[in-house]
Amino acid sequence: MHSSNSDRTVEDDDRQPATRRIRRLALQLNPPPARLDSRFAGVLEMISCAARAKLSVSTGRLSHYMRGKHRDIQERVFEYFNSRPDLQTPVEISKDDHRELCMRQLLGLVWEAGIRPFRYVVEEPGKYFAIAEAVGSVDMSLGIKMGVQFSLWGGSVLNLGTKKHRDKYYEGIDNMDYPGCFAMTELHHGSNVQGLQTVATFDPLTDEFIIDTPNDGAIKWWIGNAAVHGKFATVFAKLMLPTHDTKGTSDMGVHAFIVPIRDLTTHQTLPGIEIHDCGHKVGLNGVDNGALRFCSVRIPRDNLLNRFGDVSKDGKYTSSLPSINKRFAAMLGELVGGRVGLAYSSVGVLKIAVTIAIRYSLLRQQFGPPRQPEISILDYQSQQHKLMPMLASTYAFHFATLALVEKYSEMKKSHDDQVVGDVHALSAGLKAYVTSYTAKSLSTCRESCGGHGYAAVNRFGSLRNDHDIFQTFEGDNTVLLQQYRTSRLLQGVTVRLRKHSKNLGNFGAWNRCLNHLLTLAESHIESVILAKFIEAVENCADQSTRAALKLVCDLYALDRIWNDIGTYRNVDYVAPNKAKAIHKLTEYLCFQVRNIARELVDALDLPDHVTRAPIGMQSTAEAYSQYTQYVGF
Numbered sequence: 001m002h003s004s005n006s007d008r009t010v011e012d013d014d015r016q017p018a019t020r021r022i023r024r025l026a027l028q029l030n031p032p033p034a035r036l037d038s039r040f041a042g043v044l045e046m047i048s049c050a051a052r053a054k055l056s057v058s059t060g061r062l063s064h065y066m067r068g069k070h071r072d073i074q075e076r077v078f079e080y081f082n083s084r085p086d087l088q089t090p091v092e093i094s095k096d097d098h099r100e101l102c103m104r105q106l107l108g109l110v111w112e113a114g115i116r117p118f119r120y121v122v123e124e125p126g127k128y129f130a131i132a133e134a135v136g137s138v139d140m141s142l143g144i145k146m147g148v149q150f151s152l153w154g155g156s157v158l159n160l161g162t163k164k165h166r167d168k169y170y171e172g173i174d175n176m177d178y179p180g181c182f183a184m185t186e187l188h189h190g191s192n193v194q195g196l197q198t199v200a201t202f203d204p205l206t207d208e209f210i211i212d213t214p215n216d217g218a219i220k221w222w223i224g225n226a227a228v229h230g231k232f233a234t235v236f237a238k239l240m241l242p243t244h245d246t247k248g249t250s251d252m253g254v255h256a257f258i259v260p261i262r263d264l265t266t267h268q269t270l271p272g273i274e275i276h277d278c279g280h281k282v283g284l285n286g287v288d289n290g291a292l293r294f295c296s297v298r299i300p301r302d303n304l305l306n307r308f309g310d311v312s313k314d315g316k317y318t319s320s321l322p323s324i325n326k327r328f329a330a331m332l333g334e335l336v337g338g339r340v341g342l343a344y345s346s347v348g349v350l351k352i353a354v355t356i357a358i359r360y361s362l363l364r365q366q367f368g369p370p371r372q373p374e375i376s377i378l379d380y381q382s383q384q385h386k387l388m389p390m391l392a393s394t395y396a397f398h399f400a401t402l403a404l405v406e407k408y409s410e411m412k413k414s415h416d417d418q419v420v421g422d423v424h425a426l427s428a429g430l431k432a433y434v435t436s437y438t439a440k441s442l443s444t445c446r447e448s449c450g451g452h453g454y455a456a457v458n459r460f461g462s463l464r465n466d467h468d469i470f471q472t473f474e475g476d477n478t479v480l481l482q483q484y485r486t487s488r489l490l491q492g493v494t495v496r497l498r499k500h501s502k503n504l505g506n507f508g509a510w511n512r513c514l515n516h517l518l519t520l521a522e523s524h525i526e527s528v529i530l531a532k533f534i535e536a537v538e539n540c541a542d543q544s545t546r547a548a549l550k551l552v553c554d555l556y557a558l559d560r561i562w563n564d565i566g567t568y569r570n571v572d573y574v575a576p577n578k579a580k581a582i583h584k585l586t587e588y589l590c591f592q593v594r595n596i597a598r599e600l601v602d603a604l605d606l607p608d609h610v611t612r613a614p615i616g617m618q619s620t621a622e623a624y625s626q627y628t629q630y631v632g633f
Contacts, residue, residue: 393556
């Protein structure tokens, strides 16, 4: 039996590599409709009713809803640095030049732009974090240096000290006359703060504390502002009081002390203090990290930050808190703002990367059907699957971290124990989850932009390198995710802990179940993020904006389910055919979100001079014009 001429033509065509490629591309662009069972068909119908045609989204209204309360002060930051090209960080800059530029940027922000972040650290934390996000988009090193000065050094004085400390140091910290450091981390101790070895021994004869570094492992390490600019340091050390027994001293636990490290006039290092430069880092080279060693450095008794514990002139210790552990918990609880700020700032980094990658993917055209124009690379299903769930996560994290900032602001006003506990757990989880996600996403964004993503001028390299340490700052992410202990995971880990504790003890059982505990923590955080996103959707009054946010929220939820489909399968929540339906539904939502991707990205409200990447410009002509000018054409 012979085939017809037309059949032979199709068969011959299919043998050609180019034809097969075009057919595959066509399938990606127009995937066949999924065959869903009745349950998921109903879900699909509900989700797609508003999205069957492209949603009508007002970028202005969506942007207004996203902005929050403090966009005005962010605009002042953007306008100031846009008006000062000399303060914009060039692509190629040495470590030393970057440090000096970063200091000039911070001084310019305070002295010239008239923006005083320190004034908002306690009274209006939401405004402080909004400034930090905007400043970090100018240069992440500047954002971290600002955080060291005002949130860590300044925040320790405000939160751990008393009125005498605020009266003495507030103005100098606020106006940058007193640049300072936060000296907690040691060479041998980072996350385990209670294991710090630096000692502060009280001398009742002189009414002074003597600060000592007893061994090399106790050298304060990675201390921001220490290598070049800092004049003071908040030093965390074990408070040792003299006793009349055979021990000679009594360890009262870790406390914080203000220690001058350089002369206010000459800037020379003070006697008994050694300062060394930690050198060139993977990123954040605008921050002058240094190492500090103390050799019998004497400071007045008043330099003890004594909110939670004090020492009298005759060496008597008093505290409203009855134990070392309670005092330690209270002290760290007051420093939780650093975690809140890192979670919030990490979302800001993710917004920049997603904006650049999606704008490029909308502008960049490659291949297409035969004898037709090339198409946007964002029209390829594979590119959509990389970037659309990431865009949905960006929105989800935005609302979750806004809620965290509001909760933190409530904590600073009320000092309610329940709110303090909630903020501690939530900030630990969100900081760990969001920074890990952003770190992975930066690499995905770079890859999504092909060779152009590898150009330093397009920022992915510097964003990735600068952000990487966010996973370690303010507590290693693996450690933080355990400051949780939803249904099946909790039951399972409880059974395992009980089983292993009989033979291994509590620590051994905990270590044996660590991966299970981390999965439990991530599951909890994902549920919190989704709840905050749903709340934001429901609170949106504008109908078209709410419909767009609902679509993005649906994609976030289904993508999270699909990424952990194994867990749902293992506990028989989802049968195999349902899992396939979820995958098809996720594909469908990716396609629908792609249809409004430009509006969603523009609503993040990052102007070109903020993203500063030629391939992230809003128009093709501008993008390629800036890019070719950069290389000298």
